[in-house]
Amino acid sequence: MTAPLYAGTAREIRDRVRSGAVSAVAVAESVLGRIQAVDGAVGAYIDVWGDHALSMAAKVDRRVKNGEDPGPLAGVPVGLKDNLCTSYGTTTCASKILKGFESPYDATVVCRLRDAGAVFLGKLNMDEFAMGSSTENSSIQKTRNPWDLGRVPGGSSGGAAASVAAELATITIGSDTGGSIRQPAAFCGCLGMKPTYGRVSRYGLIAFASSLDQIGPFTKNAEDLAIAMNVVSGHDPLDATSAALPVPDYTTFLKNDLAGLTIGLPKEFYTDALGGPMRESIMRAVDVLKGLGAKVTEVSLPHTDYGIAVYYLIATAEASANLARFDGVRYGYRDPSATTVEEMYRGTKTGGFGPEVKRRIMLGTYALSSGYYDAYYLKAQKVRALIRRDFDEAFAQCDVIITPTTPTPAFKFGEKTDDPLQMYLSDIYTNSVNLAGVPGLSVPCGLIDGKLPAGMQIIGKPFSEDTLIRVAHAYEKARGFEMGKPAIK
Amino acid sequence: MAQLTLKDVEYVAALAQLSLDEAAKARMLGDLGNILGYIEKLNEIDTTGVEPMMHVLDLANVYREDVVGPSLDRALALKNAPNTDGAYFLVPKILDAE
Amino acid sequence: MEFETVIGLEVHVEISTRSKIFCACANNFHAPPNTNVCPVCLGMPGVLPVLNRAMVEASAAVGLALNCSIARWSKMDRKNYFYPDLAKNYQISQYDLPLCRDGYLDIEVGGAAKRIGIRRAHMEEDTARSTHTLGPGVSGVDFNRAGVPLLEIVTEPDIHSAEEAYAYLTALKQILMYLGVSDCNMEEGSLRAEPNISIRQKGSTELGVKTEVKNVASFSGVQKAIEFEVKRQAKILREGGQVQQETRGWDADRGVTLSQRLKESAHDYRYFPEPDLVPIVVDEAWERRIRESLPELPKARRERFKTVYALSEYDAGVLIADRATANYFEAAVKAGAAAKPAANWIMSELQALLIGAKQSIAACKIGPAQLAGLIGLIDSGTISGKIAKDVIAEMFTSGKDAKTIVEARGLVQISDVSEIETMVREVLAQHPGPVAEFRSGKAKAKGFLVGQVMKAMQGKGNPQVVNRILDEQLAKE
Ligand SMILES: [Mg+2]
C-alpha cells in the first residue's frame, strides 16, 4: 500500500494491525501527523490526546505480540465528540460552563470502544451542548467544512464529521438528537448513523434531550459502519432505556443486491422546497437502488410538516431540566463574584452558557411552566405519537424510507446565525426520525455542482440497522463513482 | 395562545436562574415570540383522544437489583468542585430553607 | 366563634434498602461526608438513573398495608427547582400517577375509633444535607443522603386535632416498623412529618386557608406545632384578619412557627415525565406476591392476642405496639410460659430493666425461653415472686438461666412445715410485745411478725405456709 496509513479504512487498518503487518503505533503516528498538518485549517479537534493515543496503540501492539485478541477495532484511530464522558482528558460539551471538567467515569460506549482495541485521538468540536446545526455555537472554535473552508461542517457533531472527511480519524463517535450525526455527515460527505432509540447506551453521553438522544458512528464506508455498530450497540444495565435485544453481526449484511427490498419515498419530503440539484442526486441514487433489485413505492408521512415544532418543544423542555445541574456547585464554572446561592446560580448560568443554549433553556422552561404545559409540552407529545404512527403505517408498505438528509448542501458561516428559526428548519428532514425513535443513516450520494457533498437519508424500522447497512453497502458498490477527497484549501 | 410578553420572559428567566439585561430580554422576547409563532401550527391538528407519547420504546419494569456497589473515592468526587474543604462541596451560605 | 381544625399530614419516610434508589451507593448517610457518592447521585454530566426494584416492592408493601390500591401503571416524573442540596436541580419523584393511592389507616383517639384516608404514597429520592457550621459565609453540602429512597405518604384532610395527628403518626410508624421498611427515626430525619393546618367555622364545609409546617423533629413536636398553629390562626380570624397561605418553620426551642417566605416562582415545579426511566407496571401477580409477603400487621395481631391468649385490650395493645416485643411475648409463651404472667413480666419488670439500661428488647440478654423458665420456677413454687424480681435483675446483667441463679444463690423457697414452725416459734419468743398486741386485737401486728419470720429465713420462706403456721401458733396458748 502506497497510500498513507491514515487514509485506510477501519477494516484495512484493523486487519493489518491484527496480522502484524503494521503496528498500531505507526497508524496512530500517521493520523496524529495528519492532524498536525491539517487540523489547523479544519479545527475539528478541541483536544488532541497525542501521548494517550500512542500509549493505547502500544497496548494494542502488545496484545498482538502476546497472541491475545486485540479486538475488532484493533489499532483503529477513533475521535470522540466532546459530549462523551471520558476519564482521560476533559469533557466540555464545547461550553464555557464545563471548561476543564474531568469526568470521574467513562461513558459506556467509550468503554466498549476501548475494549475493542480502538485508539482514542482526542475530543471533537461541537455546538455547545449539541444545540445547533453548524457547530458555530461552540464556545471554543470554528470547525470548517473540509470541502469548502468557507462553509460550515454542519452540526452539532461538526468536528466528528469533518475529521472523518479530512482523514483526521478513521471512525468518530457523535450524538444525534434531531439530526446532529446525519446532517453533518451529509455536509461533509461521510456516513453517519443515528441508531434506533435504545440500541446504543446513552450512559455517559451528556444529555441534551433524553428521549431523543442517540450515540452513533461516522465512517468512510458501510463496512466500517457495520464494524463500528457491532462494537457500540447492545444492552447496558446502566441505561434503563437501552433495549435488551440481541445485536446481529452487522458485517453479515454487506451484500451486493437488494432483491425483495421495497423503498418508500414519502411525498411530503419531495416538495417544491427541495432544491433541484439535491433532488436530482437523490433520484439518481434511487435509480441505483432500483438497479440492485429494489422496488420503489410512494408513501406518506402526513405530519412531517409539524416535526420541527414538536421537536423544539420536547427537546428544549427536556434540555431545560437536563442543563439545570450546571450550577457551579459540584463541577464546572462558578461565577467567582457570587456571594449568595442565588448569585451563584445566576452568575454561573448567565456567564457559562452561550446564547443558543440560553434561548433553548428559556423556550423549554416556558413550555413546561404553570399554565402552558398542556398547550405546549403535552400537545407536542400527542403530535409526536401521530408522527410515530405515520412511520408505522409507512413501514407497513416498505422496508426503508429514502429522503434527502438536508434540503441544501453545506451553507456559509454566518448565513443562519441571526435567525434561530431558519437554523432550526435546516433539520427539517432529520428531526422526525428522532421523534419516532427509528434509525436513520446518511450516505454520501454525490457532489452538488461537483463541489459540495449531498447526503441520502435511509430511514428504517425500529432496530433495522442491519437493513440500513445492507442498503448503504449495496449502493456504495453499485453507484459507479467515487466521492473523492476534499482538497482542504 | 396569548402573545408572549416581557413579563413572561422575566418570569421564565427567574425560573431558569438566568439574568437578562434589558437588551437581552428584548432579543429573547423577539426570538421566542418568533419560534412560538411557528409552533402555533400545532393547533391545526386535532389531537382529541391521542395518547401522548412518553417513550418511543415499549419498555416497562426496568430495575436494578438492590445490591451495593463501589462508591467514588472522595477525592475524585470532589475533584471538579469549584470550592471544597476536602470533605464538603462549599457554596455561599444557604440562608432560606426549602 | 367556634372553630374546627382540619389537618392533612405529609410524611416522608426513608426506606431502608441496601443501596440507594437510583445507584449502587450504600444507603447509609451517616458515613463521613461525600463518601457514599457516585457520579449518579452527584448528578454528574451524562449519568442515568436506574430504579431499585426493592424500593418499588417496599413502597407497594406499605401501600397495601395502608389499604391503598397499587397502580397497575405508574411512572416517575421530574420536579424542577434549584437548591444546592438537589444534585440535578430536579428531584425524581412521582406526580400525577403515584404508585399507591386511596387507602386508609384506622386509629384510636380517647377510646374512639377513627379512619384517616390516605390520598397517595409515592416514591422519590432524598436530597443531600447541608451544614452551616464550617465557617463564615459558607455552607457545606454532603451528598451521602442524596438518592436515599423516600416514600411520601399523604393523608386526606381527615385529621381534626393534634391528638389525632399524634395517634395517626404512632399508628403509621407501627406499621412501617412491622413491615421492616424503615427505622422511622424522627430525630435523624428518617421519618419527617409535615402537617397542613387550617381552621374553619364549626359547621362550615368550606376549607380554610392552610399553612404548611416544616422542620418538626418529633411526634410530640408535631402535636405542639399544630396546637400553636391552631391558636395562631384562630387569633387572626377572631381579630378579623386573614390567614396567609404559606410554609412555616417550627422553632422547637421557642415553641412557635415562623413564616418562611418563598418567591412565587419557587412553586412552579414544571413536572414532566422522567424520560430516563420507563413505566412501572405492577400486574396482579406481582401485587399478589407482595401482598403474600406482608407480615401480620398490628391491628390483626392485637385481635389475635386478645382471642388466642385471652389478654385484655390494654395488655394486647401494649405488647403489639412494638413488633419485637410482640414476637418476644409469643416466643416466651411458645417456650411454656402462661400468657398472662408472661405479659405481666414483659410489661413491668423486663420493660423497666430495658428502659433503665436504654436497651432494645432485641438486644436483651434474657431470651424469651429464659423468661419462660423464670415464670416456671414461680409457678412450681420453687421461688417466690419477690425472689423472682432479684433473679430477673441478675439474669438481665449476666444472661444466665433463672434456675442456675436460684441454685447458685440457694434461693429455693422453703415450704417445709417443721423448719418454718421452728423459725416461727423463735420469732414469737423474741417479740413478746407484738404478740401481746396482736392478741389484744391489733391485727396489724401480724404483718410485723411475718416480716420477722421472712427476714430470719432470708426471704426464702413460702409466704403462704409462713402465714398459715403463724396463724396456728398465735391461736395456740
Ligand atoms: Mg416529597
Ligand SMILES: [Zn+2]
Ligand atoms: Zn450513588
